[in-house]
Amino acid sequence: MDTCDPKSKYVLHLADDALILGQRLSGWCGHGPILEQDIAVSNISLDLIGLARQYYQYAAELIGNESTEDSLAYFRESREFYNHLIVEQPNGDWGDTMARQFYFDTFHFFQLQKLTISEDLRLREIATKALKETTYHAQFSAEWIIRLGDGTQESHQRIQKSISHQYPFALEFFETTQVDKQAHELNIGPDVVELKGEWTEKVSEILSIATLDDIDPNAFAKKGGKRGIHSEEHGLILAEMQSVARSYPNAKW
Amino acid sequence: MNTLSGVMDPEVPVLSVLDLGVIRGVRINEANVEVDIAPTYTGCPAMDVISSSVQEAIIKLGVSKVEINTVLTPPWTTDWISEEGKRKLLDYGIAPPQKEGRQKRELFQRAPEIGCPRCKSNDTFCVSLFGSTACKSLYRCNACLEPFDYFKCL
Numbered sequence: 001m002d003t004c005d006p007k008s009k010y011v012l013h014l015a016d017d018a019l020i021l022g023q024r025l026s027g028w029c030g031h032g033p034i035l036e037q038d039i040a041v042s043n044i045s046l047d048l049i050g051l052a053r054q055y056y057q058y059a060a061e062l063i064g065n066e067s068t069e070d071s072l073a074y075f076r077e078s079r080e081f082y083n084h085l086i087v088e089q090p091n092g093d094w095g096d097t098m099a100r101q102f103y104f105d106t107f108h109f110f111q112l113q114k115l116t117i118s119e120d121l122r123l124r125e126i127a128t129k130a131l132k133e134t135t136y137h138a139q140f141s142a143e144w145i146i147r148l149g150d151g152t153q154e155s156h157q158r159i160q161k162s163i164s165h166q167y168p169f170a171l172e173f174f175e176t177t178q179v180d181k182q183a184h185e186l187n188i189g190p191d192v193v194e195l196k197g198e199w200t201e202k203v204s205e206i207l208s209i210a211t212l213d214d215i216d217p218n219a220f221a222k223k224g225g226k227r228g229i230h231s232e233e234h235g236l237i238l239a240e241m242q243s244v245a246r247s248y249p250n251a252k253w
Numbered sequence: 254m255n256t257l258s259g260v261m262d263p264e265v266p267v268l269s270v271l272d273l274g275v276i277r278g279v280r281i282n283e284a285n286v287e288v289d290i291a292p293t294y295t296g297c298p299a300m301d302v303i304s305s306s307v308q309e310a311i312i313k314l315g316v317s318k319v320e321i322n323t324v325l326t327p328p329w330t331t332d333w334i335s336e337e338g339k340r341k342l343l344d345y346g347i348a349p350p351q352k353e354g355r356q357k358r359e360l361f362q363r364a365p366e367i368g369c370p371r372c373k374s375n376d377t378f379c380v381s382l383f384g385s386t387a388c389k390s391l392y393r394c395n396a397c398l399e400p401f402d403y404f405k406c407l
Binding site (some may be wrong): 018036047050121129133 | 296298329381387407
């Protein structure tokens with residue numbers, strides 16, 4: 001994939017976030033704490049996988065060379081995925097999943113908002129649609145942070161732990177990689193550093209309502225995902241997600 | 254068009270694809286028909302079924318080739334559902350989506366008031382933003398205590 005032009009790489013980066021988080025959330029299907037939550041995360045997972053498909057279809061057109069949405073999702077190695085580290089973090093307990101989701105949804109909301117004014121028509125079209133759905137996701141995860149933070153003593157302690165643990169991964173959102181830089185120069189993607197202000201403000205506001213500790217915008221960021229350097233977890237996700245496609249490469253259903 | 258009014262949404266079987274507002278264009282070129290369809294919710298699994306049902310219905314008319322194009326602009330929103338469609342939803346027991354714009358929710362705002370499709374009370378409660386399908390939220394009426402679906406506004 002190193003031969004990809006900057007635009008295709010940027011679209012793959014967007015697609016990989018949606019796919020990996022969608023795959024992660026699908027792990028809750030049938031295991032949600034109560035039925036409504038089970039249905040909710042499965043819905044969010046479906047939205048994200050649907051979004052990933054739209055990005056991959058576009059990336060496949062840009063890359064050409066007989067690539068398809070399926071070949072991009074199922075036949076790339078971990079090093080060729082450009083998702084943020086946060087989306088590959090394990091589901092953990094419900095609080096861990098909601099902390100991850102809250103950070104991501106809030107970022108995703110502001111990112112999509114900027115993509116709706118991208119110079120690239122296709123990205124603009126995809127983002128316009130996804131932004132509406134993401135508004136629901138962001139509302140859902142923020143409500144959970146508030147409910148758990150301002151809940152019982154135990155829920156407060158546990159969500160605080162999840163929020164603090166996931167935070168260094170969230171800061172990777174604002175690291176400018178070569179791909180981000182080029183996407184911004186082409187006017188197809190936002191300057192990620194600029195998203196940090198809005199994101200920090202919204203996250204702080206919700207954490208304060210939730211009676212949780214405020215975040216430190218200058219804390220240490222865990223980085224690498226966007227450049228293809230992933231955690232061990234990533235390989236395990238791919239192994240599970242890609243195994244059928246790789247075992248039966250021409251299977252149809 | 255008559256044929257298309259008989260193609261129903263698999264998840265909400267009272268709505269035809271025309272009521273739903275997903276058909277953006279039909280071009281007939283002798284024995285070939287081209288249909289433009291706008292996707293509803295990004296991850297909605299019913300979209301594939303809708304496309305193939307449209308294709309099947311047109312082929313039954315004796316057309317040799319049907320091509321389905323996906324169009325993203327202008328994006329489908331719940332405002333594309335016809336007035337007739339909204340009435341059908343209400344009769345079916347699903348609260349129809351509110352008009353976008355005036356009542357559009359911004360990030361983290363409270364949910365708008367939704368009327369109960371059964372007893373028409375406005376005293377309702379959002380149980381979950383996410384319901385049995387991608388397009389629905391789950392509500393409960395505090396007056397008649399019945400749970401009901403609300404067609405989620407996009």
